[in-house]
Amino acid sequence: MDWDKLRVFHAVAEAGSFTHAGESLNLSQSAVSRQISALEESLSVPLFHRHARGLILTEQGELLNRTARDVFTKLAMTEAQLSESRERPRGPLKVTTTVAFGSLWLTPRIREFLDLYPEIQMSVVLDDGELDLAMRQADVAIRLMPPRQPDLVQRHLMDMHYKLYGTADYLKRHGTPKTIEELDDHRIVVYGDESKPPVDNINWLLEAGARADAPRRPVLKVNNIYGILRAVQSGLGIAALPDYFAREADDLVEILPELRGPSFDAYFVYPEELRHSKRIAVFRDFLIKKIADQETQA
Structure with missing residues (x-):
């Protein structure tokens, strides 16, 4: 099979059009089309359904593209490893x-x-879902739970705890709760129901110390921890947040420090085949040093 034609085919399959593939390959649309037609002729099978809205892979095209994706992914990984054979990452x-x-x-x-x-x-790709490291959607992940994918190397980075926070402005206007029961009189921001929470029992604040006959009702639900932080920073109310937030956002005030919510761990994760990557090693060591410095200062 001609490697040049296979490279063009893979670009077209990923782009979904001759035009976009040509732009990425620095080829004309007609040159791309000729390469695909020649590949289909040599294989004696159609690889794309052609219609006015674009290109769709045939069943045979899907099979070939899966193989091509694996090949080019491994080639890219090998190229990166070879480039790292020099002294500096x-x-x-x-x-x-x-x-x-x-x-x-x-x-x-x-x-x-x-x-x-x-x-x-x-x-950096920020995503509350898990990108597939085995498919090279990313080289490295910092996960806030143990990885579920097989064949991943993991290194524990740090443990975190949920604590209670508000802002000085909110506490000035609404008072500082001195007991857990006094939270009944405050505005509570919690995690929303629309997506899977990052830890179990994330909305423990709605039940901690609350009366059975009068459960607390949140003033706001947000299905993202960063969104909850921004709501608290606006002075809207009180929320349970990971304790590393307070080290990074100096406008948070800890409330009822004896209260402890769920805890979780952060992990540095990468595929087994990148175990000897210098880029990954120096990034891992950098993070470990930053975390150690942070704990020393705490």
């Missing part, structure tokens, strides 16, 4: 983590990392 590094952790904790520290390793081209 270099090349692309795609990191994924949750919206809250990435926005509040990770991205403010990226500048220092890239100052240390300017030859690494870094991208």
Whole structure:
């Protein structure tokens, strides 16, 4: 099978059109179309259904594209590993983590990392879902729960706890609760029902110390921890938030410090085949140092 034609086919399959594939390959639309027609002729099977709205892979095209994707993914991985055989880490590094952790904790520290390793081209994908590392949707993940995928290397980074927070402005207007029962008289912000929560029993605040005949009603539900933080920072109410938030957002005031909600752990995760990657090793070591510095200062 002709590798040039296979490369063009894969680009068309991923882009969904000759035009977009041509732009990525720096080829004309007609040149791309000729390559695909020649490949179909050599294989004696149609690879695409052609219609006015674009291209759709045939069953045979789907089979070929799955194989092509695997091949080009492995080639890209090999190319990155070969480029790292030099003395300094270099090349692309795609990191994924949750919206809250990435926005509040990770991205403010990226500048220092890239100052240390300017030859690494870094991208960060913030997603509360789990990207598939085995399919190279990302090279590294910082997960706030143990990874479920097989064949992943994991390193524990830190443990976190949910605590109770408000702002000085809110407490000035509504008073500071001195007992857990006094939370009945306050505005509570909780996690919404529309998506899977990051930890079990995340809305424990609605039940902690509440009367059985008068359960607490939240003033707002938000299905994202970062959204809850922003609501609290606006002075809307009180919420349970991970304790690393308070270290990063200096306008939070801890309330009832004896209260402890759910706890969870952060893990550094990457595929087994990238175990010897210098880019990943230096990024892991950088994070571990930042966390150790943070705990020393606490």
